[in-house]
Structures are given as structure tokens and as C-alpha cells.
Amino acid sequence: MLSLFNKKKVSIHSVSIPDPGWAKSKNDDSVIEWINPEHTIVISVHFFDAPPDIPTIKNIELLRTFFRTRVSGSHGGLIEVELSGSNPHPLVRTIFKFSQTPKGVLYLASITLPFKTCSFVLNVQAAEYNTIGMRETLIAKKLVSNGTLVTDQNGYVGWTCDPYDNNFKNGLLMNKSENKIYDNEFPNHALTQVRDLIIQLENGLEYGSELERLQPFET
Numbered sequence: 001m002l003s004l005f006n007k008k009k010v011s012i013h014s015v016s017i018p019d020p021g022w023a024k025s026k027n028d029d030s031v032i033e034w035i036n037p038e039h040t041i042v043i044s045v046h047f048f049d050a051p052p053d054i055p056t057i058k059n060i061e062l063l064r065t066f067f068r069t070r071v072s073g074s075h076g077g078l079i080e081v082e083l084s085g086s087n088p089h090p091l092v093r094t095i096f097k098f099s100q101t102p103k104g105v106l107y108l109a110s111i112t113l114p115f116k117t118c119s120f121v122l123n124v125q126a127a128e129y130n131t132i133g134m135r136e137t138l139i140a141k142k143l144v145s146n147g148t149l150v151t152d153q154n155g156y157v158g159w160t161c162d163p164y165d166n167n168f169k170n171g172l173l174m175n176k177s178e179n180k181i182y183d184n185e186f187p188n189h190a191l192t193q194v195r196d197l198i199i200q201l202e203n204g205l206e207y208g209s210e211l212e213r214l215q216p217f218e219t
Contacts, residue, residue: 007210012047015113015120015210017201025168035193040129041193043201046121056219057083057090064164071096072171075094077106078163079174079191088214089113090110099172104128107191111205114217122205124197125150135186139177149176 008014012029020043026033033044054175056062064081071078079095092112097105106127113120140156143149150157183192 007209007213010118010208010214012120012209014047014211015045016206016208017043017045018204024086040190041124041126041197043197044123047119047121048119049117050119050219051117052112052119054092054112054114057114058219059069061164063092067094067096068162068165068168068171070104071098072168073100075172077172077174078179079178080163080195084111084202087202087205088118089115089211091202093198093202094155095198097172097174097178097191100127104132105172105190107194109194111198111202113205116215116217117212119217120196122201124194124201126165128190131189134188135182135191136175136177138185139182143176159180 014034020034020035020036022034022043022189024033025035025042026044029045029047031046033042035042039199054063055066060081060083060174063083064078067102068078076096076098081092081098082093084093086092088193092114094112095107095109097107106125109124110124113122131219140149140159144151144156160175163170163174178191178193183189185196186192
């Protein structure tokens with residue numbers, strides 16, 4: 001009987017990530033947040049004590065449609081929506097982009113760890129702040145010079161496109177410079193930073209034993 005009362009309760013501390021060594025700006029039962037010294041990157045862990053709002057953890061096309069509709073409605077766009085099977089529990093990894101005022105783009109990378117009655121979300125966000133548009137300008141010039149990008153009266157042909165649906169035209173679409181193959185050329189770009197950090201968090205994610213008592217999210 002005593003062991004029943006000693007069982008550790010599921011909480012935000014049931015998952016842990018590598019400590020970035022940054023100052024914590026929030027630390028409560030629902031969110032732990034770190035901001036880097038330059039105040040350009042935010043890492044956060046969230047705990048939602050309610051059933052997840054995602055429609056599935058098995059159908060990747062349904063997930064992409066779900067996120068595409070939601071993000072484009074906020075003048076954003078998809079960079080990546082993938083399922084990860086390399087962890088003990090199924091994960092959804094996403095990267096979105098959102099237009100900022102007066103200019104620039106905010107990139108938000110997330111890992112969602114869903115269970116039947118609760119979920120955890122890890123976020124990394126960073127905005128363009130110093131060299132806004134440089135990555136796009138340099139890659140566009142490179143692609144034009146090597147003949148893989150052409151222009152017409154409306155600008156670059158095929159410069160922007162949803163990464164999974166060529167027919168989708170709403171929201172802030174991914175552009176060719178945001179392809180992962182260019183990250184090495186722009187190590188300090190906001191997209192490169194969130195893409196690298198979210199993989200580090202996924203690889204370093206640790207789970208408390210109390211999660212084994214949770215029913216999986218099987219939809």
C-alpha cells in the first residue's frame with residue numbers, strides 16, 4: 001500500500017533536456033523557459049495536463065494538413081513536419097515560420113510528446129534580427145547564376161513552395177534558401193539555430209519512469 005502513495009506524479013519535470021546553461025525566465029508547473037545571453041533564442045519545455053489537440057501520431061499526411069491549415073491562418077508556413085521513431089515514445093517534430101512586424105521572420109521548432117491524457121512540448125524559437133534577408137538574397141543570386149532559378153515579370157519563378165504540397169498557396173510559404181542544405185553557409189541564421197537546437201533537444205531528451213504509467217496517444 002505504501003508504494004502506491006510513493007509513486008511519482010507526472011509533471012513538467014517528467015521530461016528533461018540538456019541544460020543550455022542560460023538564465024531561466026520562467027519556471028513553474030506548466031513551463032520552464034531559458035533565454036540565451038544575447039536574447040535572440042528562447043528554449044522552453046511545456047506541460048499540458050489535458051488530452052493533446054493533434055489529430056494523430058500515425059498519419060503524417062493528416063498531421064501536415066492539420067498544421068498547414070493552423071499555421072497558414074496565422075500568416076505562417078511549414079518548414080518541416082515529421083514523425084520521429086528513434087525515441088522510446090513517438091514524437092512529432094515541426095518547424096514553422098511566421099512573419100514579424102515590421103520585418104523579418106520568426107522560426108519556431110517544436111517537439112510534441114503526446115500521451116492519452118497529457119502532453120509535453122519542447123520549443124526553440126529565434127527571429128531574424130541582424131542580417132534580415134541576407135540568406136534569401138545570397139541564395140537567390142547563386143541559384144540564378146547557376147541557372148536553377150529563373151525570373152519573370154512577377155519575380156523569381158518557384159522561389160516559394162510548401163515543402164509537402166506544391167498546390168498549397170496560402171500563408172508564408174517556405175522559400176528555397178530555407179532548405180537545410182544551406183544551413184552550413186549561415187550558421188548564425190535563426191533557422192539554422194532552431195533546426196540544430198531542436199535536434200540536440202530530441203537527442204538529449206530524457207524521460208522519468210512515471211511516464212511508463214501513462215496510456216499512449218494511439219490515434
